[in-house]
Amino acid sequence: MVKKMLRGSRAIAEAVALCRPGVICAYPITPQTIIVEDLANIVADGELKAEYINAESEHSAASIILGATLTGVRSFTATCSQGLILMSEVLFNAAGMRVPIVLVNANRSLSAPLNIWCDHQDSISIRDSGVIQLYAENNQEAADLIFLAYRVAEDPRVMLPAMVNVDGFYLPHAYEAVEIPSQEEVDAFLPPFQPKYKLDPQNPLTFGMYCEPDKYTETRFMLQKAMEKAITVIQESAHLFEKVFARPCFGLMEEYRTDDADTIFLGMGSMVSVIKEVVDELREKGERVGVLKLICYRPFPKEQIYEALKGAKNIIIIEKAISLGSFGALLLEVRSLFYNRPQRPKINGFIAGLGGRDITTETINKAWQLSQKQTYDAYFLDLREDVELEGVEYEEIIKRG
Amino acid sequence: MIKVKEIRIHGRAGQGAITTAHLIALAAFEEGKEALAFPHFGAERMGAPMNAFVRISTQPIRIRSRILNPDYVLVLDPTLLQEIEDASEAKEEGFFLQRFFDVAKGLKPDGTIIINSPLSPSQIKLSTQAKIITVPASHIAKEILGRADRANTAILGAFAVTGEISLEALKKAAKIRFPGPLGEKNAEAMQRAYDIVKGKD
Numbered sequence: 001m002v003k004k005m006l007r008g009s010r011a012i013a014e015a016v017a018l019c020r021p022g023v024i025c026a027y028p029i030t031p032q033t034i035i036v037e038d039l040a041n042i043v044a045d046g047e048l049k050a051e052y053i054n055a056e057s058e059h060s061a062a063s064i065i066l067g068a069t070l071t072g073v074r075s076f077t078a079t080c081s082q083g084l085i086l087m088s089e090v091l092f093n094a095a096g097m098r099v100p101i102v103l104v105n106a107n108r109s110l111s112a113p114l115n116i117w118c119d120h121q122d123s124i125s126i127r128d129s130g131v132i133q134l135y136a137e138n139n140q141e142a143a144d145l146i147f148l149a150y151r152v153a154e155d156p157r158v159m160l161p162a163m164v165n166v167d168g169f170y171l172p173h174a175y176e177a178v179e180i181p182s183q184e185e186v187d188a189f190l191p192p193f194q195p196k197y198k199l200d201p202q203n204p205l206t207f208g209m210y211c212e213p214d215k216y217t218e219t220r221f222m223l224q225k226a227m228e229k230a231i232t233v234i235q236e237s238a239h240l241f242e243k244v245f246a247r248p249c250f251g252l253m254e255e256y257r258t259d260d261a262d263t264i265f266l267g268m269g270s271m272v273s274v275i276k277e278v279v280d281e282l283r284e285k286g287e288r289v290g291v292l293k294l295i296c297y298r299p300f301p302k303e304q305i306y307e308a309l310k311g312a313k314n315i316i317i318i319e320k321a322i323s324l325g326s327f328g329a330l331l332l333e334v335r336s337l338f339y340n341r342p343q344r345p346k347i348n349g350f351i352a353g354l355g356g357r358d359i360t361t362e363t364i365n366k367a368w369q370l371s372q373k374q375t376y377d378a379y380f381l382d383l384r385e386d387v388e389l390e391g392v393e394y395e396e397i398i399k400r401g
Numbered sequence: 402m403i404k405v406k407e408i409r410i411h412g413r414a415g416q417g418a419i420t421t422a423h424l425i426a427l428a429a430f431e432e433g434k435e436a437l438a439f440p441h442f443g444a445e446r447m448g449a450p451m452n453a454f455v456r457i458s459t460q461p462i463r464i465r466s467r468i469l470n471p472d473y474v475l476v477l478d479p480t481l482l483q484e485i486e487d488a489s490e491a492k493e494e495g496f497f498l499q500r501f502f503d504v505a506k507g508l509k510p511d512g513t514i515i516i517n518s519p520l521s522p523s524q525i526k527l528s529t530q531a532k533i534i535t536v537p538a539s540h541i542a543k544e545i546l547g548r549a550d551r552a553n554t555a556i557l558g559a560f561a562v563t564g565e566i567s568l569e570a571l572k573k574a575a576k577i578r579f580p581g582p583l584g585e586k587n588a589e590a591m592q593r594a595y596d597i598v599k600g601k602d
Contacts, residue, residue: 005430007423116443170465174439175426273463358466 001245003179008139008171011178012104012164013038015143017048018186019102019150022073025053025064029083030116031168032106036078058083062090062101069094069101070207072198074150077101080168081108084122088129094161095130095223097208100153100195101161102146107269107320108168109355117356118168120269120320123297124329130223132162132230133298135268137254139178142166144241144249145295147181151190151237157229159195165297167270169356181245189244227299234296250293252301255308257283258290263368264312265291266334271318271352271359278364289368294330302337309334310343316371318364318381320353327378346371352381406565407468408455411504412477415447417553420578421475422453424557427574428566429457437462450481457565470507473563474514474531475556477538482516482525505529515559517552534559536594545590554587558594568595 006014012035016024024043026036043052055061058079065075079087084105094101105123109115123133134149136142145164153162166172197205211219231252238251256276258264265275272293282289292308309315319328326332331349338344348371353359363381370376408425412418419440426436435458442451454468476482481504508514510530518525519540522533538555542548554575561568572591576584 005423005427005436169439169441174437174465175423176437176462177430177435270465273465277463360466361464 001179001181001185003177005175006139006178006180007034007038007175008142008166008173008178009034010038011139011143011180012146012166012172013042014180015146016076016104017042017050018181018183019076019146019190020048020074021050021076023051023053023065023068023075024077025055025061025068025075026077026079027055027058027061027083029058029080029108031108031118031172032078032080032083032104035104035106035172039076058086059090062087062094062103065101065103066090066094066097066099067199069099070097070199072193072195072200074154074193075101076103078104078106080106081110081116081122084126085110088126091126091131091161092129093208096219098159098226099161099207100150100159100193102149102153103161103163104142104146105163105165106168106172107165115355116168118170118270118320119354119356120165121322121354123163123165124321124323127298127329130160130227131298132158132160132227132296133165134162134295135165135297136167136171136295137270137272137293139166139171139174139176141250141295142171143178143180144245147186147189148234148237148241148249148251150193151240152230152233154193154195155230155233155237156196158226158233160223160226160230165269170270179247185244189241230299231296231301231304250295252294252296252304253308254293254295256291256293258292258308258312260288261290261312262288263290263314263316263371264309265289265364265367266294266309266315266317266330267291267319268294268297268330269320271320274359274361275318275364278361278368281361282368297330300333302333305334306337306341309337309345310341312345314371315345315347316350316367317348318350318352318359318367320351320359322351322378331377346375348376349378350376350381351378357382405456405458405460405462405464406473407471408457408473408475408560408565409468409471409508410453410455410475410477411481412451412453412553413447413481414442414449414451416477416550418451418453418477421477421553421557422455424554424571424574424578425455425457425560425566427577428570429455431570431573431577432566434459435461437465439465441467468507470509472509472512473560473565474504474508474512475560476504476514476516477553477556479516479518479539482518482527505531513563515556517556534562534598536598538594541590541593541597545593546586551590555590555594558591559598561591561595562598568592 149162241249422438426438429436517538536559538552541555572588
């Protein structure tokens with residue numbers, strides 16, 4: 001274990017290299033590109049023996065690592081935004097074929113308008129694909145989740161793709177100190193990839209074949225069961241991680257100062273650091289607040305989330321994405337958890353940090369203050385007052401201002 | 402309240418502002434402190450004004466948003482001062498401004514701004530109560546590194562005068578980032594700038 005001052009992209013690349021992938025294939029897209037550039041350097045420097053392939057699109061990149069993984073070779077790709085959307089056709093297939101590909105998504109907004117900065121609309125938009133989704137708060141967690149992702153994805157009880165989400169620019173472009181484990185430690189945590197079924201000319205098999213109505217429903221049922229099983233496997237793997245690497249691994253979620261909290265914030269990714277800062281400030285003022293950091297968004301650990309939140313009177317969900325015409329995806333799911341349950345807290349939904357707009361302590365404090373008065377469903381925080389909001393009533397703008 | 406020191410670097414894409422931020426973070430790390438360094442830019446193109454940011458603390462750093470009220474500002478390119486007059490429209494954008502065209506914007510009154518300029522601080526026109534330090538970083542870079550557009554390490558030598566990070570740690574960071582003669586040369590540029598600014602004090 002060595003602690004190093006690294007650019008996030010390099011920390012992620014070193015973590016990937018320690019997992020010994022045989023094939024790396026990607027197509028560049030900001031802010032992901034520096035991750036695969038750093039991996040290309042590691043391969044070119046001879047530090048990792050892997051085939052590095054430049055694909056002509058993200059669709060091809062995902063297809064190539066799908067094929068490589070099917071032959072029994074651990075593989076890696078990274079993308080974001082439009083690239084992830086282009087990949088999504090392949091990702092649904094990878095899940096259906098039960099191919100445990102691992103990718104990093106450097107969360108970025110979706111066009112139009114063209115914007116290269118961070119929000120979660122890209123990954124949230126493929127939430128129903130059957131891909132495991134994990135979200136990192138900082139670069140240490142980003143590196144750690146790479147090891148976890150491979151181990152969980154390749155577990156025979158799971159066999160599903162896994163995607164590690166890192167907030168674009170906030171993580172890959174930031175230099176911070178990260179502990180990088182040794183090869184021996186990673187090998188002790190992550191066994192070699194030995195799938196039960198693979199593409200082999202000596203023993204021909206076909207994957208993702210034609211399936212009539214008499215069997216298709218069962219394939220979806222099995223996917224659902226595998227996703228549910230992944231919750232247990234993530235918990236087990238996080239436990240093993242702590243044993244092997246001798247430092248904390250939160251697995252599904254992290255509960256920060258939630259024990260006696262009346263109000264619990266809920267968020268994913270780098271915004272949680274800012275929320276923790278606000279939680280500490282409010283605690284100093286005597287307010288009983290905490291934050292639940294959701295790491296594992298898919299599968300959705302519903303029982304664990306309910307247990308973590310049930311003691312609160314007020315829940316404040318901050319999301320970097322919205323299901324347009326509806327609410328934030330997290331709000332919908334968390335509210336549904338509390339239906340037909342004895343505890344019925346206020347559950348607020350706030351949208352913030354879209355397209356790279358910083359979530360600051362002021363943003364979080366605003367959500368806290370607003371939630372004291374009433375309950376919000378999909379309230380946009382930090383909305384500009386000087387922009388013409390076509391179709392929005394003037395009174396509405398003033399109200400939000 | 403844990404004290405976090407905030408540094409904002411102004412440069413043009415290609416002048417090494419991100420490297421400057423990295424070197425400060427690396428030096429802080431070498432001194433046993435916590436640091437977070439990160440850039441902010443638009444669709445990348447050489448010469449466009451951009452920012453890099455550094456936070457230093459004795460505790461883990463949790464704020465990742467851009468720095469609005471820095472303790473220190475480092476200006477790598479003197480022509481960025483001219484941009485202030487050209488960007489009155491941008492100035493009005495306030496909080497939502499993509500990049501900080503006004504180098505002194507939000508700088509704490511008890512802060513320090515270090516500018517790459519052959520002029521004396523009294524000749525610099527800036528609306529700030531903060532301390533102004535000037536250093537002929539481009540001249541130093543031209544002389545020692547052979548390139549005037551590599552003024553960032555000389556700026557860091559001047560930054561060491563503030564005592565926030567030691568000159569030794571910054572030199573060590575330069576040698577880690579640039580192994581071999583290049584690291585030595587950059588450490589030399591740091592030392593030269595440090596001596597010049599120290600001599601003025």
